[in-house]
Amino acid sequence: MDFSELDERTPRAIAGAVSRAVRSGDLAPGARLPTVRDVAADLGVSPATVSAAWQALRRTGLVVSRGRAGTFVRDTPTAWLSPRVRGLVGAGPERLPFDLSRGIPDPALLPSLGPALARVSARAATLAYHEEPVLPALRETLAATWPYPAESITVVNGATDAVGRTLEQLVSYGDRVVLESPGFPPFFDLVEALGAEVVPVAVDAEGLRVDALRRALATRPVAVVLQPRAHNPTGAAMTPERAQALASTLRRRRAAREVVPWIIEDDHSGAISVTPDVTLGTWLPDRVVHVRSYSKSHGPDLRIAAVGGPASLIDRVVARRMLGPSWTSRMLQSILLDLLTSPDSAEEVSQARRHYVGRQHAITTALREHGVVLPPPDGINLWLPVADVAAASVQLAAAGIRVATGSAFLADPDHAVDSHLRVTTGLVTPADAPHVAAELAAAARAQ
Known part of the structure; x- marks a missing residue:
């Protein structure tokens, strides 16, 4: 060269x-x-x-x-990864002092599984294959904290599994699905794998923009997928006022006898989020599917999320699963139930939430001292604007910091240029925040 x-x-x-x-x-x-x-x-x-x-x-x-x-x-990374996810996991095998590229929670802040495991049966239960897929006690616990009255609630293997299985029941080849851009990379790949067209919509600090949704509705989408809080990658959180405005836009469409798309809400970080539990289901319970994941708060390897909404749709999801995995392990369900009902586990999750808030404030305060002014994001990620993505990535790598480039979070990463990095600042302790912030600020100016 x-x-x-x-x-x-x-x-x-x-x-x-x-x-x-x-x-x-x-x-x-x-x-x-x-x-x-x-x-x-x-x-x-x-x-x-x-x-x-x-x-x-x-x-x-x-x-x-x-x-x-x-x-x-x-x-190219292993073929079993979807295209945009390959871009996220392109980081090399070399261990760095700060790998802030993966969007994962701090393992040290997850609740201890020891007490829950001790209360789970030492043997896998012998059950009929066609018994109810959700433990009744777990369903009752979930329903008690659900953000709106859902007709049916089930559990599946994580938030992406929930969104994917719901879309499979709604999307036919050639349909359109509204997705946030920037947004969660696997959702773009998932919609395209279903043979559907992605309709990208913009987000701001209060979530999905009303004007962007209004324009997207002109394409007659069958579904809208959004993140109500701790938005990945931006850290935005939807306000109640924004949720009501979005719902009003959809209700006006219904009043005009237009088809109202299904709304799928991915609340992936709810238990460690500091913003209110907002849902469009408050106004449109018959068109909203709400997904609540416990990966960020209770452990990614639990592979469990709850999905709730109208029985007419959730029952179809359950029926389709019965022809595959049938149910999410009841042992895992028992562990999650224990973690959700144990006062000690609840306190550990509350402490984790306070730690993440403190870390986000520490990093944004330190960045401000270097001239980079950003509001503390909700969740564990920071969306950092930079002058040159390649130069910033290389400079940070030389400093021992690995991050994710912003293009993977766009609807069309091959033809769109994004000047951001996603940094999992939830992994940065307050003690390390001054050093990491200084390197981030210097990289943001690199050209």
Whole structure:
């Protein structure tokens, strides 16, 4: 590749040039990079300078070292990952001091499973295959805290499973589905896998924009998928006023005898969110499916979420599952029930919520001291605006910080340019916040 147009001969500049070549397609997946000595000779710099650039690229996951064989552009990740998720997991295997790219909760803030496990039967129960798929006690516990009276509630294997199974009952080939952009990458892939068309809508600090929804409704979508709080990636939270305005837009459509799309709400971080539990189901209970996940608050590996709404739709989801996994493990349901009803577990989750709030305030306060002014987000992620995504990613990797680039969160990542990074700041303790914020602020200005 050609380094002749480099204005600087620093590790950051060299790594940035390679990063741009990879992202533009000039360097294809699997391509071998020139040797450190060859690049050093071409640029008139020391091999150590080029080696530092190659090390930064490895940290971003763009390239991999294969020992004496050389350094190569990373191949496409495993085929069983959906296209946009591949972009999220492109980070290299090298361990960094701060891997803030994955959107996961802090394991240290999850409630202890020991007491719950001790109260679960030591043997898997012998049950009939066609018994009720949800433990009655768990359903009662869920219904008691549901944000609106849902006719039917069941449990499935996580929030994405809930959204996917609901869409499968609603979407036919060629239909349109409204999705937030930026939004959760697997939802884009899921809609496209169903043969449907994504209609992207914008969000702001108060959630899905009313004007964007109004325009999207002109395409006659069959469903709208939204995140009411702790929006991934932006950290936005829908206000009650915004929810009512969105509901009013949909109700006017009903009054005009137009088809009202189904609303699917993904409340993936509810128990660690600090904003009110808002739902359009307050005004449109017959068209809203609400999903409540416990991955961020109680543990991703529990693989369990509740989904509730009109019985006419939820029963179809349950019936389809009976032809596959049939039910979510009742042992896992028993563990979740214990965690939801145990005062000690509830206090642990409350403490986690307070920790996340403190961490978001600490990082945004420290960023403000460096001239980057952002409101504390809800949840565990921060949507950081940057001057140059590639340059910022490389600079952060060189500092030992891995982040996710914003393009994966867009409806059309191949043709849209986004100048943001998603940073899982919920993993940054207040003690580390000043250092991480200084690196984030410097990277935000990098070009």
